[in-house]
Every structure is written in C-alpha cells, then in structure tokens.
Amino acid sequence: MKRNALEWxxxxxxxxxxxxxxxxxxxxxxxxxxxxxxxxxxxxxxxxTASDGGWLIPVRVSNRGGxxxxxxxxxxxxxxxxxxxxSELTVDVLAxxxxxELLAGFSGQPDEDVDVRIVGLETP
Amino acid sequence: xxxxxASAILRAEVSVANPDAAKGDSGGDGGAAASxxxxxxxxVRAVVGGLLVGLPLLWTQEMWRNGxxxxxxxxxxxxxxxxAIVVGxxxxxxxxxxxxxxxxxLDSLQSLGLSMFIAAIVLYVLGRIEPEFxxxxxxxxxALLAIPVSFGTALASSLLSDEEEGGGREAAxxxxxxxxxxxxxxxxxxxIAPTDEVRLVGSEADTPLVLVAIAVSLVVGFATLLTISRAxxxxxxxxxxxxxxxVGETIAAYAIALLVSYVLLWxxxxxxxxxxxxxxxxxxMLGVVAAFGAAAARILVGDGSDARAEAxx
Numbered sequence: 001m002k003r004n005a006l007e008w009x010x011x012x013x014x015x016x017x018x019x020x021x022x023x024x025x026x027x028x029x030x031x032x033x034x035x036x037x038x039x040x041x042x043x044x045x046x047x048x049t050a051s052d053g054g055w056l057i058p059v060r061v062s063n064r065g066g067x068x069x070x071x072x073x074x075x076x077x078x079x080x081x082x083x084x085x086x087s088e089l090t091v092d093v094l095a096x097x098x099x100x101e102l103l104a105g106f107s108g109q110p111d112e113d114v115d116v117r118i119v120g121l122e123t124p
Numbered sequence: 125x126x127x128x129x130a131s132a133i134l135r136a137e138v139s140v141a142n143p144d145a146a147k148g149d150s151g152g153d154g155g156a157a158a159s160x161x162x163x164x165x166x167x168v169r170a171v172v173g174g175l176l177v178g179l180p181l182l183w184t185q186e187m188w189r190n191g192x193x194x195x196x197x198x199x200x201x202x203x204x205x206x207x208a209i210v211v212g213x214x215x216x217x218x219x220x221x222x223x224x225x226x227x228x229x230l231d232s233l234q235s236l237g238l239s240m241f242i243a244a245i246v247l248y249v250l251g252r253i254e255p256e257f258x259x260x261x262x263x264x265x266x267a268l269l270a271i272p273v274s275f276g277t278a279l280a281s282s283l284l285s286d287e288e289e290g291g292g293r294e295a296a297x298x299x300x301x302x303x304x305x306x307x308x309x310x311x312x313x314x315x316i317a318p319t320d321e322v323r324l325v326g327s328e329a330d331t332p333l334v335l336v337a338i339a340v341s342l343v344v345g346f347a348t349l350l351t352i353s354r355a356x357x358x359x360x361x362x363x364x365x366x367x368x369x370x371v372g373e374t375i376a377a378y379a380i381a382l383l384v385s386y387v388l389l390w391x392x393x394x395x396x397x398x399x400x401x402x403x404x405x406x407x408x409m410l411g412v413v414a415a416f417g418a419a420a421a422r423i424l425v426g427d428g429s430d431a432r433a434e435a436x437x
Contacts, residue, residue, distance in 0.1 A: 002158075003158070004158050004159070004160060004163055005160075006160050006163045006164070007158065007163050010163075010167065010234060010238065011230060011233070011234050011237075013237065013241070014233060014234045014236070014237020014238055014240075014241075015233060015237060016237075017237040017240040017241060018233060018236055018237045018240065020263075021203075021240055021263055021266060021267050021270075022200065022203065024259065024263045025196040025197075025199050025200050025203075025263065025267060026196070026200065028196035028260065029195070029196035029197040029200060067193075067195070068192060068193035070193065092189075093189055093192050093193060095192040095193065095257070095258055095260045095261040095264065096258075096260050097258045097259065097260045098257055098258030098260060098261055099256075099258070
C-alpha cells in the first residue's frame, strides 16, 4: 500500500524525533554521562530587590557536569547592619548541564557582597 | 479482504505471521494510497490511544525526576526494549496487515516517533519542559515518558477500533504472545518502579513473603492463560512446544516479568548497594505487578485466537 503525502510527512517527522532523541542520548552516554556532577552557585547582587520586610537576592545554581545532582544545599551568608545572616537554599534535582535561579532572603539590604557556597549534595 | 486503506496506526488484514502474502501490496510499490481523511482518523486514534495509556505517567512526578536524572545509557536500554515491544504489539494488534516486515518496522518507528511528540506536547503543557531546564532534562523526560505513550499508540487498534474497520488481533504465535506479556509487564511495573514504595516493600519482604509473592504471581498468570486456553477450546495444560499451553506460557511469562522487574530496578538506580537476598526481594515484589501486567495484557491485547479461528474457517 502506498503512503500518502501526510503519512510520509509524519514518518519523516517521527524519524527525525527518534534520531534527535537517541542521537543526543548516545552522545551523552559516550561523552558526557560519565562526568560527575559539578555544581556551582553565584549571587547577582545587582538584581537584589526589597521584599516585604526584607531583601531578596537572586542566586543561580548550575550543574556543569554530566550527571545530575540531588538535594543540593546552598548557603548564602551576608552582613546586614553589621550582623551576619545566613540564608539556606535547597534544589531537589539539578540535571547535568542545567541551572536554576533561587532567591536568598535577608532582613535588609546586605552591607557588601554575599558569600555563596555549596554545602552538600547527593548523586543519583 | 477489504480494499487496502489508510495508513498507519491501526489496522489489519493479512497476518504478519505470513508476510509473504502481502509482498505485492507493500512498501509503497503497489495498491492505492490511503486517503488523507483515513490517515488523519488513524493518527487521531493513535494519539488518543497514546494518551489513554500514557497520561497517568505523564502526570507522575517520579517519572519527571527520573527522566532528569537517569543515566543516558539506561534510557537507551529502556527505549530499545520498548521499541522491541512496540514492534511486537504492532505485529499482533496494531497497524495494517498488508505490509512487509520492512513496513512493520517503519510503522513501529512511526509509533515511537509520534509518541515522542505526544510526550513532548503534554510535558510542555504541564510546564515540565522549558528551554531553561536544559537539553538534558528536556530530552531525558521526553525519552522516558514516550515509552508508555508508545504502548498506547501501538495498541490503539485493539483498544479503539471496531471490527468493521479491520482493527483487531492477529495470530501472534508463542513468541508474539511473549512480546505482549513483556509489554504488559513493562507498562504495569513502570507505574510502580519509580516510587519509594518499591524500596520499602522490597526491603521488608522476608523469605516466606517472597515465596508467597512468587506463588501468587504464578497462580494469577496461570489462571489467566488457562482462561484464554479454555476460550480457544483447548482442554490441555500442555502444548506441543515448551512455550505452548498454559503451564509453559505461565513459566515463560513469569520469567519475562522478573527480567522486566530487574531491568526497571536497574534503570531507576534501585539495585546498587543491595545484597543478593534484598535484590531477590525487590525483583520478586515488583514482579507481582509485572506478572499481573503480563497477564492483563494477554486479555486486553488478545492472543490471536480470533485470527486463528478466522484462518481456520
């Protein structure tokens, strides 16, 4: 039985989807999948905003590795009015090559740049 | 035989078990082309079948998470196993019958590719894939969630067509029936494998409970296959070959259910660190679900008895 034009179009699109997905997974499995998670975090002080009774600072958490990272714990320290404050953030799942933005909250605008560090994570 | 018609995802006229019968009317070198309206109808039916089977898992957080974190190699293994099952489903119940094995392969690729589009669209609508998630997350989620959807698209003819349209079942043969069992086992166990309950139940199952689980799994499978066998008019528990008859088929289907259970546990990172005794507990307890799925699929998809009866007539 002959395929009509619509069937050919669907078949070609289907093959393209399979080749794209499988091709990417093969490349990842060979080249990237073995690389462990490499997680980092950076605060964007310039985009800090006042919130209801406090100050919010965007923190971007990224994973440059090939494997996912789970339960990524981020600690953000700031000096506010001469007193040290700590904001703790958690990312449940951070896939390899992805990033996510969180907001760290403080009682007021920090006196200087905040200190951001990864304090723990799990690997699947 | 009714006139050759449309494409695709859901019909049947000449048994795939006898592909030579269709040589003259396959591969695009003979016969009339399907109408656009038939093609649209068939693919709408395939999409509905895919959603019917895949939607619960498309809405499952554990599946999103595992699509994000699963190693690419494990995703490839699951996709390959699923594609083999989709080919088996299409041979038994899906697609048109007037085709060669090459056409069967193309139809199965079309089922899988279409399922990737369906999974991608639903995940996007649910806000589970977005460009900023990163390509690894997007591709991983689509690849994993396309698996249950592909079972639905391949089974759409059995689930959604009527006899007048030629939908229905083909004589599968023992190997084809095991493909059906594997598909049912994989689909049912896939619903359970990503959950925390698997680790809990598998870890807490002591030896007597594991033995009871094995017995229950075998009894459910045997009762199902015995019922199907009786419906075909057979009174024997044993067939001509090792995979014929309720006894042989039950043992083979249970072995497949256990294999499917292990592959899923491995894929979802649930076997690492387990001792042998705990591993057996996990596999057997998930195997209860897989064995039930294998049996249920035989009922839902059929075993080819209709086609055999027609052929005999």
